[in-house]
Amino acid sequence: MVVVTACSNTTAEGDGSSQAVTFMMTGGPEEQAAYEKLVSNFNAEHAGIEVTVSNIPSGGEFRQKLATMFSASNPPDVFLYNFRRLGVYAEEKAVHPLDSLLESSDKLNREDFYPIVLTAFTYQGALQCLPQNLSSPVIYYNKALFDAAGLAYPQADWTLDDFVATARALTQDTNGDGTPDQYGFGTEIETIRLAPFVWGNGGQLLDNPENPTRLTLDMPETREALEWFVNLQTVEHVSPDRISEEASSSQNRFVAGTMGMYMNSRVVVPTLRTITSFEWDAAPLPVGKNPASVLHSDGFCMSAQAAKDPAHLEAVWTFIEYALSATGQTLLAETGRTVPSMISVAESDAYLNSTPPANNRVWLDATANMQAFPIHPTWNTLEEMLAQELQRAFYGEVTIDEMIDAANQSAEEIINGN
Structure with a gap:
């Protein structure tokens, strides 16, 4: 320091x-x-x-x-x-x-x-x-793994379906022990990683960003995007589970060449520039109903x-x-x-x-x-709470509905100052 x-x-x-x-x-x-x-x-x-x-x-x-x-x-x-x-x-x-x-x-x-x-x-x-x-978040991708799988590099118009299919193709269990040695996709499970997929599906996280009174996770468009995001781990298994992520983070896996795609912002570029074993590049987020990104x-x-x-x-x-x-x-x-x-x-x-x-x-x-997320006295606390609940759902510890109920209750307490 x-x-x-x-x-x-x-x-x-x-x-x-x-x-x-x-x-x-x-x-x-x-x-x-x-x-x-x-x-x-x-x-x-x-x-x-x-x-x-x-x-x-x-x-x-x-x-x-x-x-x-x-x-x-x-x-x-x-x-x-x-x-x-x-x-x-x-x-x-x-x-x-x-x-x-x-x-x-x-x-x-x-x-x-x-x-x-x-x-x-x-x-x-x-x-x-x-x-x-x-x-803003982008999809960093390992060109060597794409080439080995015979996959085209991501383009600006790729869709959520394209993304999931690509992640599936990049996820491999080479030794047959039931646990992937190579994952298709990884990211830090945070509110800011979920948000562009919610917005791209026509959903919202707050009822009023400038003066919020509640979360809107139960909005159909928001819930649909939330379920899609969580399913990347619980259903598709293209992302590490909690134990695997704690053993080696998605960032470390990407740097080591054992993860095909990694979602992060520009902050990680100096670290990625230390990679010498393969070429990598950055692609836009896959597009849902509408293109969306978060600042x-x-x-x-x-x-x-x-x-x-x-x-x-x-x-x-x-x-x-x-x-x-x-x-x-x-x-x-x-x-x-x-x-x-x-x-x-x-x-x-x-x-x-x-x-x-x-x-x-x-x-x-x-x-x-x-x-952009709002500047609001309660937003930082709301964002961190929502990230914790999102992690529980992403790692299959609670259902989507249980996550929404818990987050809504906590949000009410935070917003009301309890």
Whole structure:
């Protein structure tokens, strides 16, 4: 863990002063190296501002540490955060809205960014953070396993039936012990993995995303998509069961070459680039009744405390401007970790030619049918609860109806604050 902090917002530097800006994030070694380079370049170009970066590799520990720091009135000046988890901080006005700073900036414009990411970070009409990336789940696939099975690579118009047939063909029990040695498909069983299939089937997860009063898992279209997703393991057996997944995760199996398809967002690309034994690429999600995708996005957020002093606010905003500029986004895009939120960088060679995967455009194409989870004080808790119930159904521990009943009851308690 790298944790670098500053004791004061202003430190002496000769006859003048230097603004000390703290920046906190979570990520693996590749991400840490990329952001350290970003900060180093910024510091070299901006005399009078010294940014220090703190990386907590575990996402759970990062969120816990951030909550503790806010509770102690000692938050970082800037933190990189997913909009889905922002609800409590936005409701408590713990982050400083960036609308006026963006409007007055001579380096950034709203029109520079994909509209959906700005909308996703907007709460009660105010832009809470500036989006750093634009990602969504895709299907990573092992070309060697497809070739060995005589399968065509996934195309943009492939259907749910095509997907299931492909997963079946890729699932193999080579030693005849009754347990597949090679699985056709795997993913982390989370709400955000289910959502695009629900939306693509015409269903919804909430009755009112902005002001939810209940889940809508019993909506026919939602239940149908839920059953299709769960059946991948309980009926089709193309995905690992709980014991197999705990023994070796789907990500590890894909990297090892024993899984044909793996669903994840852009975050996994630096890890997949360590693969040397086979070629892989990225394909869009299979299409149900309608094409659909779900937004993954992290943003640079400024704590409200950092904005209290005008000089310090200016220093913090200068760093955010730099990080979100074409220079900053190009640097991060070249690492393979991010899909730039700035349209010009996303359409540039720095991103499109950063391979593998060869099909970097798959993430840009997904924006046409992309939806986002809400910023809401209860959403993070709802999402985690629903993921736990979804796992129980996916691994055959409860029926679909039992899962829906349990999730509905828990959701009512969460939404009502019980």
